[in-house]
Amino acid sequence: MAGEIVYADLIIPSEPHSSRLIHPPQQLNASQCPSWHRITLWAGCIGIVILVAAVIAMGLLLKAETEKSRTDADVLSLLRSVLCNQTLGNASVSSACKICPPHWHHYRGKCYWPSTQHKSWKESRDHCSGRNSQLLVIQDKEEMEFIPEIIEDKSMYWIGLAREEIPDKKWLWISGSEFDQTLFQEPSRTGRNNCGAIKNRKIVSDNCNAELSGICQRDSISI
Known part of the structure; x- marks a missing residue:
């Protein structure tokens, strides 16, 4: 038996199938x-x-x-x-600071502008309306004392006062209030068509179609 070569088969157990399936997915998730x-x-x-x-x-x-x-x-x-x-x-x-437009006069929160254009009472009323104002409505005696300071005493100026034609012909301001005779003397009536004006520190009347200057009035501007 000496000198004989012995051959043997070496069998290495193969890795379990489950083990081969685990590692590749782990490496994929990691990368x-x-x-x-x-x-x-x-x-x-x-x-x-x-x-x-x-x-x-x-x-x-x-x-x-x-x-x-x-x-x-x-x-x-x-x-x-x-x-x-x-x-x-x-x-x-x-x-607040209260001001008036250029060429207007300020007094107690109101602005006054005496027009130099001669027009009828209705034309003067519309003229003031076009300037965002109205014909003058005199509230009290203090205001009456101020107005002559900005107009000529000898001239007549339309104000916002007119007399009703019917039924009892009352004097009314364009604001809708009645003329207060306890403050001012009622103007004399010169006919059927009467409108109020101011002259020589008094309220007078004239025919509404007469051409006079007018006094416009508006509220002052607060800033």
Whole structure:
């Protein structure tokens, strides 16, 4: 038996089938990320960017509005100081500044404009209406004392007073209120067609078709 070569078959057990199926999927999961994860991540980043941009935009808008409000207040303060002699930048000034259009006269919150054009009473009424005003309606004796300061005493000016034709021919202001005889003497009647005017610090009447100047009146402008 010496010198004989013995051959033997070496059988290596093969790896179980279940073991071969486990490792490849584990290596795949370790190297790859599902697509929905990446989409979610990108969506979150975009949302953060939009939020930051919105916050910045709101901040800039708020700053602009604050600066605009400050600028408007400065302009208003300047106007009041020039037009109403109020102290510039005085925050304690709470009363509104009341002004009138150019060539109008201011008195107790109203503006007065004596026209130099001669027209009938109705034409004068319409002329004032076209200037966003009305013919003068005198409220009290103080206002009556002021009017002669802005007109010529010897001239007659139409005011917003006329007499009804029917039934009892009352004097009415164009505002709808009746003429108060306890304040002023009733104008004399010169005929059927009578309208009120002012002359020499008195209320008089004349034919409504007569051509006279007129006094327009409107509320002052508050700033």
